[in-house]
């Protein structure tokens with residue numbers, strides 16, 4: 319059973335696919351259930367949450383139609399990716415109190431000075447260190463604010479640091495990541511394995527193995543898997559690879575959320591089972 323719980327439709331300001339096309343692609347790629355998690359970034363109203371609000375009713379309409387169309391074939395959850403709610407706590411709280419979702423991802427995309435992590439000029443190691451320090455410090459505020467189910471792409475800034483940083487690792491900031499993992503475990507928040515990294519220079523899931531291993535050591539067992547697709551080609555991509563990696567690191571279950579509650583499904587050890595089957599022959 320494969321779940322893709324991080325998908326952007328045309329109702330994200332940077333996404334393109336209609337929900338119907340996402341569902342068709344997910345089914346083709348062997349997904350059991352998906353969740354549409356469009357952006358709701360609490361920063362600048364224009365590029366942040368206003369886009370979501372302007373399209374909210376159209377989004378709901380399209381979602382209901384597609385959910386009905388795929389009933390019995392593919393489960394589709396009503397989700398959201400909320401960005402830095404601590405930057406506009408009143409707006410975020412009012413929004414969350416007046417809506418219900420199946421699943422909410424929590425993210426940091428913008429720093430407090432309004433800079434987009436994707437667009438910062440990483441021209442020196444001092445800049446890189448400053449961004450990671452602010453980013454991980456803000457992530458603690460994100461977890462304190464709560465209101466979400468799974469912590470998305472923990473090492474997000476690495477995506478745009480190819481050629482700027484030697485290795486794709488957040489190990490130098492381990493001292494800042496440790497309290498994040500502790501807090502996530504304490505609050506019963508899931509940790510996301512984001513498969514987008516398989517497609518970029520990191521060639522692995524986000525976050526890297528040691529972060530997942532440490533989360534497990536601290537008692538973390540709740541994980542979700544998502545492709546973070548903004549285009550059709552990325553829907554469901556590398557979800558089996560992330561599931562396999564989670565299994566290798568000791569996780570035995572993956573969570574799928576309905577009405578903000580996780581249901582745990584066994585992870586299938588794809589390679590191990592194949593090896594056993596080969597020995598049996």
Ligand SMILES: [Zn+2]
Pocket residue numbers: 399425427470471
């Ligand atoms: Zn994100």
Ligand SMILES: [Zn+2]
Pocket residue numbers: 324326399546
């Ligand atoms: Zn996303």
